[in-house]
Amino acid sequence: ALERVEGVSNSNVLGGREEELQVIIDPQRLAARGLTINDVRQALRSQNVDTAGGDYWEGKRRYIVRTLGQFRSPEQVENAILARRDGIPVYVRDVGHAELSYKKPDGFVRRFGTTCIAINAQRAVGANVLKVMDGLKAANRTLNENLLHPQGLELVQVYDESDYIVSAMGLVRDNLLWGSLFTFVTLLIFLRSGRSTVIIFMHILISTIGAFLVMALMGRSLNVPALGGLAFAVGMLVDNAIVMLENIYRRHQLGESPEVASVKGASEVWAALLNATLANLAVFIPVLFIREEAGQLFRDIAIAISAAVALSMLVAVAVVPTAAMRILARDDQRLSHLHNGGPRAGRRRGWLGLLDAASEPVAPLLAFFDRLALALVETLLSVNRRLQGSTFARLVLVLLVFAGSSVATWLFLPKVEYLPSGNRNLVIAILLPPPGYNLEQLLAMGNTVEAGLQPYWDIDPDDPKVRQLDAPPIDDFFFVARNRQVFVGVRSGHPTRAAELVPVIQRLADKLPGTILVAKQTSLFEQGLTAGRTVDVEITGPDIHKLVALGGRIFGQLRGTPQQPGLMPMAQVFPSPSLDLSNPEVWIVPKLEQAADLQVTPEDMGYAVDALVDGAYATDYYTGGDKIDLRIVGEEQFAKNSQSLASLPIATPTGQLVPLEAVADVVIQSGPEQINHRTRQRAITLQVTPPTTMPLEAAMDLISTQVIEPLRASGELTGGYNIALAGTADKLRSTWTSLKWNLALAVLITYLLMAATFESWVYPFVVIVTVPIGAVGGFIGLWLLNWYVLQPLDVLTMLGFIMLVGTVVNNPILIVEQSLNHVREDGLPISEAVVESVRTRIRPIFMTTLGGLVGLLPLVIAPGAGSELYRGIGAVLLGGLLVSTVVTLVFVPALLSLMMEFRERMLAWLWPSRREELGLVPPPTPRLPPAAEERPVPVELPIPGGRT
Secondary structure (H helix, E strand, C coil): CCCCCCCEEEEEEECCCCEEEEEEECHHHHHHCCCCHHHHHHHHHHHCCEEEEEEEEECCEEEEEEEECCCCCHHHHHCCEEEEECCEEEEHHHHEEEEEEECCCCEEEEECCEEECEEEEEECCCCCHHHHHHHHHHHHHHHHHHHHHHHCCCCCCCCCHHHHHHHHHHHHHHHHHHHHHHHHHHHHHHHCCHHHHHHHHHHHHHHHHHHHHHHHHCCCCCCHHHHHHHHHHHHHHHHHHHHHHHHHHHHHHCCCCHHHHHHHHHHHHHHHHHHHHHHHHHCCCHHHHCCHHHHHHHHHHHHHHHHHHHHHHHHHHHCHHHHHHHHHHHHHHHHHHHHCCCCCCCCCCHHHHHHHHHHCCCHHHHHHHHHHHHHHHHHHHHHHHHHHCCHHHHHHHHHHHHHHHHHHHHHHCCCECCCCCCCCCCEEEEEECCCCCCHHHHHHHHHHHHHHHHHHHCCCCCCHHHHHCCCCCEEEEEEEEECCEEEEEEEECCHHHHHHHHHHHHHHHHHCCCCEEEEEECCCCCCCCCCCCCEEEEEEECCHHHHHHHHHHHHHHHHECCCCECCCCCCEEEEECCCCCCEEEEEEEECHHHHHHCCCCHHHHHHHHHHHHCCEEEEEEEECCEEEEEEEEECHHHCCCHHHCCCCEEECCCCCEEEHHHCEEEEEEEECCCCEEECCEEEEEEEEECCCCCCHHHHHHHHHHHHHHHHHHCCCCCCCCEEEEEEHHHHHHHHHHHHHHHHHHHHHHHHHHHHHHHCCCHHHHHHHCHHHHHHHHHHHHHHHHHHHCCCCECHHHHHHHHHHHHHCCHHHHHHHHHHHHHHHCCCCCHHHHHHHHHHHHHHHHHHHHHHHHHHHHHHHHCCCCCHHHHHHHHHHHHHHHHHHHHHHCCHHHHHHHHHHHHHHHHHHHHCHHHCCCCCCCCCCCCCCCHHHHCCCCCCCCCCCCCCC
C-alpha cells in the first residue's frame, strides 16, 4: 500500500519475521537411501518449474500449452520424487517433512518499551516531499481503518519529514511579510506620502508575483531557499523604485511640472538603474555552474532573486514614472485649490485625511529626525568638501580604507563549513558493540538506552517535573537492533530543541562498556549518519592488520583518553568497519583426501552445513500471490550449539553417515566482521564529526597537519598505504574552490558590464573596489551574529558575499553616474560635481539602505525552523550594506575625483591638442544645475499633504 503512493520508490519492513516453507530433513534417513542434502536441493529445483509448451489454433480458439510443475502446497513438496531405489521412488516425505514457518529473526524494533514492527518509505528522487507525505498519510488512514483496527493493531507515523518544511516555510513567509511591512513603514517615514509609498509597495508586490510566475515557467518548486531568496529580494527591489521616484520628486520640487519631472527624472537615472540591475543579475551567472547540493540550493535562490530584480527594473522604468506623474498632478491641483481659498486647508479627505490625522501626534518626533538627518547630511557634505580640497587627504583616505579592509578581513575571516545541518526534529544514534555480539545482546543494549532515556519519554509534557530535566521531553523514541548494530531514533517534544538531546544520548555510552556510540541531529540536505558535518578519514592499503592498527592509532589521537585528551576530545569518531579483528568465527577446513574418498565436495559440504545449522535456500515457493523462500533445514537436535558442530551428521553419496569432523577440521578463529574496498584497495574509514563549535575546515586542517602529515613524514605510509580526507570534506573542498573562482568571475562580469555601459574602464573600477569593502562588512556582520547565535561561514552563507557583489555597487553607481552627468551636461568642475552628486543622491541612498536593512532584519533575528539556512546570508548582507553605504558617501567621492583628475591629466599629456574635443575643457558658458542656486540644505523632506 505504501509503495503504491505516488513518489515512493521503496518500502521496507523491519522487526517482523519473514514467512518461509521449510523442508525439515533427517540426515540419517537420507544416508539410509544413499542421498545427500544436495540431492534434495537439485530435485526440488528441477521439479519446481512451470514451462510454456506453445499453443494450438483450432477454429476460433487459441489453446496455450503449459507444463505445470511449480509447487502449490506443502503436500505437493512432500510428494516430490528425489530418486528411485530398486525401482521404488523415494519421496521428500520419506526423508523429512514440509511445513510453513518463519525465518530466524534478523532484528528487533522497540518503541516506548513495546516490541513492534517498523515500516519505512523511501522517497523517489525528484518527488515533492509534501505531496508524498500527503499520500502516505492517506494510505496510513486507509490501512488503519480497513485492515489494522479490526485486528486490534495500529500503524503510527513516528516521523513526518514535511513538519520541518511546513514550519520553515511558515517562518520565512512571516519574515517576508514583516520585512515588507518594515520597509513600507520606513519608506512612509521618509516620503511622508501615502500614495508614493503605496507605489513602491505595489512595485514590490508586482515584482514578487512576477518572480513566482518565472519560477513556475522554469519548472522550479517553491521551497525554503527560494522563499528565502524572495525575502532577501524585498530589500533589493525597493532600490530601483526609490531612486526613480525620489529623482522625479526632486525635480518637481525644483520647479518642473509633473510631466517634465517624470520624463527628465526617468531619463536621468534609468542608465544607473540598468547598470545596478545588470550587476545584480551578473553575479548569479557563475552560480548556475556550481554542482553538488550547494549548486541546487544556489540555483533556487539565484532564480528567485534574479527574476524579482529584473522585473523590478522594468516596473521602475515603465510604471513608476507614470504613477508619480499622476500623483504630482493631483497634489498640484489640491494645492492650487487651497491657495485659491478652498476649504479645509491643510487637511485631505478620505483615508488620506486619516493618515494626516494619524501623523500629527508623531510630528514632533519626525521633526527631530528631520533635524538629525539634516545635521548628518551637512556633516557628510562638509567632510566631502574638505576632502575635495586636498589631493593628499583623499590619497590618505583611500589608502587607509584599503589597509583597514585588509586588516579587518584578516581579523574577521572565519573557517568555513559545508552546508548547514538544519534543525530537523530527529536525533539518531548508532551503537557499535564489541565484536561477536549476537542479536539478544544487541537487544539488551537497546533496552539499556531505552531505560536511560525513560525519564525523558515516560513523562507528561505538562508535568512540572519537565522543567527539572536538562533537555526537552522526548515525543517519540524507538530503536532497531539488527546488522551487528543498534539504531536509535528520537524526536523532541519541542521541535526546535532537538539538538539538546544529543548530549543526553552520548552520556549513555558510559553504561555500555566497549561500545562506540555516535549521536547526532539528522542533516537537512543529506541522509544517514555520515551526512552533514562529517570528515571521512579513509585509510587504504594491502594488509588489513596494518590498516586496523593505523585506524586505532588515529582514533586514539583524535579522541584521546580521560587521562590524556586527544586533538578533538569532544568529536565523535565512528569506524567503518570495526577496528577489531577479534570477531569470533568457526572455520570448517575440508580434509580433501577423506572427503574425496567419500565423494563429498567442498561445495556440497558447505551447503549441508548451512542447511543443518541455519537452513539453506533451495528454490522459491508461491503462496497467496507472494513469493517466499523454500529452504532445506536440518532437525534442531543435530546443531544445538557450536560444540556440537564437529559431530554434525553428513550424508554422503556412498550412503554413509559420517560426522563433520571425519571430512573437515573445525577450528575456532577470529577475524574482521567485514572488509571494505576503495579503488580495489582494502579500506577502513573513520567518520569524524567535530564538535559544533569547531568549523569543518578547522577540523580538516587539524587532521591533515597533526595526524596525516606526521604519518607520511615518518614513512609509515609507504608500500601502497595512503590516508585521504573524503566524504563531506571532499565536497567542501571542491565546492569552496568552485565558489572562489565563481566569486572572482562574478566580479569580473560585473566590471565588464559596467565598463560597457559607462564606456570607460576607469569609472567601473571606482565602483568595483567597494566590493571588498562590503565583504569586510559581511564578515563583521557574521561575527556579530555569532554573539547572538552560532552561525558558521557555510557554503550557503557564502552566497551572501556573491550577492554583495551586485548589491554594494548600487550606491556607488548612483554617485558615479550623477557626477558624470554634472560634469558632462552641467559643466561643473570635478570637485563640485562630486559633492553635488553626493548632495542629490544622499536621500535615495539612505532610503534604499534603510529599506534593505529593515527588510533583512527579520530574516536575521527571527528564530525558528529554517532560520539557520538564510540567517547567515542576511547577516552578511546587513553588515555589507551598512559598511559599504558609510564608505560610499566618503570613500567613493574621494576615489572618483582622484581617478577623474588622473584621467584628465593623462589624456591632456597624451593628446594636448585635443583637450576640448576629449571633454577636458568645460563649455564656455556652463549651465549651473538648478540645485546650485538653492540654499545649501542638502535634503528637502516632504511632509503630509504633499507640502515640503
